Each structure stands twice: as structure tokens, then as C-alpha cells.
Amino acid sequence: MLIRAKADIPASEIAPESAWFNRRAFVAGLAAAGLVGTARATPRYVAADGGQKELNGVSRGPFSTDEPANSYEDITTYNNFYEFGTGKEDPHRNAGNFKPQPWTMRVQGEAEMTGEFDVEGLLSGVGLEERVYRMRCVEAWSMVIPWVGVPLGEVLKRFRPTSRAKHVAFETVYRPEEMPGQKRRVLDWPYVEGLTIEEASHPLALLAVGVYGVTLPNQNGAPLRLIVPWKYGFKGIKSIVGIRFQERRPPTSWNISAPHEYGFYANVNPQVDHPRWSQASERRIGSGFSGLFARRVPTQMFNGYGEQVAHLYSGLDLRRNY
Ligand SMILES: Nc1nc2c(c(=O)[nH]1)N[C@H]1C(S)=C(S)[C@@H](COP(=O)(O)O)O[C@H]1N2
Numbered sequence: 001m002l003i004r005a006k007a008d009i010p011a012s013e014i015a016p017e018s019a020w021f022n023r024r025a026f027v028a029g030l031a032a033a034g035l036v037g038t039a040r041a042t043p044r045y046v047a048a049d050g051g052q053k054e055l056n057g058v059s060r061g062p063f064s065t066d067e068p069a070n071s072y073e074d075i076t077t078y079n080n081f082y083e084f085g086t087g088k089e090d091p092h093r094n095a096g097n098f099k100p101q102p103w104t105m106r107v108q109g110e111a112e113m114t115g116e117f118d119v120e121g122l123l124s125g126v127g128l129e130e131r132v133y134r135m136r137c138v139e140a141w142s143m144v145i146p147w148v149g150v151p152l153g154e155v156l157k158r159f160r161p162t163s164r165a166k167h168v169a170f171e172t173v174y175r176p177e178e179m180p181g182q183k184r185r186v187l188d189w190p191y192v193e194g195l196t197i198e199e200a201s202h203p204l205a206l207l208a209v210g211v212y213g214v215t216l217p218n219q220n221g222a223p224l225r226l227i228v229p230w231k232y233g234f235k236g237i238k239s240i241v242g243i244r245f246q247e248r249r250p251p252t253s254w255n256i257s258a259p260h261e262y263g264f265y266a267n268v269n270p271q272v273d274h275p276r277w278s279q280a281s282e283r284r285i286g287s288g289f290s291g292l293f294a295r296r297v298p299t300q301m302f303n304g305y306g307e308q309v310a311h312l313y314s315g316l317d318l319r320r321n322y
């Protein structure tokens with residue numbers, strides 16, 4: 001268990017209202033154990049998973065929302081990561097045997113630099129940033145999450161993609177011995193995702209390595225995962241082992257699984273309903289007691305990032321290209 005009580009990290013300025021009750025109880029526990037002296041020494045967050053390491057030298061990145069962030073508990077116990085099971089609590093319960101270190105990524109395709117790279121080397125020299133983003137799942141729930149990561153485009157540039165690199169394909173690790181959900185074919189493993197090169201190079205797109213100032217817990221996609229905040233959450237592929245630059249559009253897991261329900265672009269769009277439910281509003285996790293009365297908030301076009309990304313889709317019919 002990791003306990004922090006530090007005043008100067010960017011996340012500290014976010015007041016996770018939703019965590020208030022948990023945190024207060026927790027702080028009371030710490031105080032009883034003599035670990036904190038005063039009420040003012042409130043820990044900013046608590047990582048209960050073990051093995052989470054503090055990330056140093058994190059600067060405050062652009063584009064962060066000032067909406068209250070979800071608690072560390074919300075973010076790490078309510079997950080979608082089918083490799084560990086399909087229930088929201090399965091990933092944090094079943095991801096304990098997963099080994100995110102050491103980690104090698106294979107880079108292939110239309111780029112001058114391809115091969116195997118270890119994550120540390122890959123990210124060295126690119127400054128870690130905190131980005132507090134809204135995350136909107138296609139299932140109509142949402143959270144606000146203080147990620148730590150590096151701009152995806154900065155990392156991709158290092159491979160010097162060629163002019164034929166119109167798309168970037170991503171692949172999750174396949175390790176059925178460590179990922180019990182992969183023993184059942186609920187999806188066509190490994191999980192794959194993709195972006196156009198313009199999307200992947202957009203400054204909002206993030207390769208996340210942490211959350212709340214510590215390394216990603218396994219259930220959140222350790223050691224690194226994609227965050228594309230203007231798209232539905234399923235584009236944010238976790239535990240990435242493969243990147244391929246290519247000309248043609250790559251296949252994507254949810255589109256393969258249910259092509260009439262999930263498209264390639266998957267831009268958040270409140271005007272295009274899912275065939276089985278409305279996308280006009282979303283349930284903000286953690287905003288209501290036990291989630292039962294969670295606040296519903298209107299869903300925003302491009303999840304509120306339209307000012308930054310709408311130009312990527314000018315001339316595209318967003319109903320057809322959902
Ligand atoms: N490999 C992999 N990546 C994945 C998923 C998954 O099942 N497997 N689920 C996606 C979905 S549907 C969502 S909403 C987000 C959830 O991220 P979180 O659990 O960190 O909130 O991860 C996405 N990335």
C-alpha cells in the first residue's frame with residue numbers, strides 16, 4: 001500500500017469530492033495509527049494495490065478540466081478490461097498476477113525506425129505530464145481522471161513514420177496465463193485498436209503510464225495505455241505491446257465484434273445513439289451514494305474537446321462514420 005501526503009503535485013489541486021467519505025474515513029484511520037498528525041495533512045490519494053511507484057518530474061500538461069476528479073478508488077475498482085473478466089470489478093480482482101515489468105514493445109511497418117523497444121528507453125527524454133481528462137465509456141458512464149503520460153505524437157515521431165503511414169495500429173499483450181479473461185473468447189484476442197495518423201498526432205492523445213501521480217495499476221492498463229479523450233473509452237487500448245504504422249485502416253476489436261454497434265472513429269457524439277441506448281447523457285461514476293443515484297450529465301460533442309479536434313473531421317459525415 002502506498003500512502004502519500006504531499007503538497008506540491010498537480011493532482012493535489014483537484015478536490016475529488018466523490019472521494020470525500022472514503023478519504024475522510026481513511027484519514028481517520030491513519031490518524032488513529034499515528035501516521036498523520038493533523039487534519040490538514042490529508043493524503044492526496046491512496047494506492048491500495050501495492051507495487052504502484054511514484055512518478056517523478058511530472059509537469060502540469062495542457063487541456064486539463066477543472067471538474068472534480070474521481071477518486072483513486074473509483075478509477076481503479078470500476079474498470080473495463082475484458083482480459084481480466086467482463087464485470088466492472090473483475091479487473092481489479094483478477095489482475096494481481098499480471099507482470100507489467102519488464103516490458104518490450106514491437107514497432108513495425110511504415111517507419112524508418114522499427115524493432116523492439118523497452119518502455120523506459122522509449123519514453124526517456126519525453127517529459128511526463130498530468131492531464132485531467134473526462135473519460136466517456138460507450139456504455140454511457142463517465143469519470144474524470146488525472147492521467148500521467150506523454151503525448152502520443154511525441155513518441156510516434158521518434159520512429160520517423162514514412163509518408164505511407166496513414167494509420168497507427170495498436171495491440172494489447174496476449175498472456176492467457178496472466179489474464180484469465182483471455183481464456184474465454186468474449187473478444188477476438190489480442191485486443192486491437194487504431195487511429196488515423198492525424199488523430200494519433202493530435203496533442204490531446206496521450207500514452208498514459210500513470211494515474212494520480214503513480215504508475216498505472218494493472219487493471220488500468222499497466223504499463224502503458226492509450227487515452228483519446230474525444231472518443232469513446234474503448235479506443236483507449238490497454239497494456240500495449242505492438243504498434244504498427246500502416247497505410248490501410250486497421251481492424252479494431254469492438255468493430256470486429258459488433259460492426260453495427262461500434263465503428264472505427266468512435267467519436268463521442270450525443271446525437272448518434274447506440275442501437276440499444278441513448279448517448280445523449282452519461283452517468284458520472286462516484287457522484288452519487290454507492291453509484292445508485294449517480295448524477296446524469298449531458299454528453300458533449302467530442303466529449304467536450306470539439307474546439308481542439310472538430311477540424312480533424314470537417315467534411316466527414318459523423319452519422320455514417322460513427
Ligand atoms: N485491452 C483492452 N483495452 C481496453 C479495454 C479492454 O477490455 N481491453 N476496455 C476499453 C474500455 S470499453 C474502456 S471504457 C476503457 C476503460 O478504462 P479504465 O478501466 O482505465 O477506466 O478501457 C478500454 N481499453
Ligand SMILES: [Mo]
Binds near residue numbers: 232233234
Ligand atoms: Mo468502454
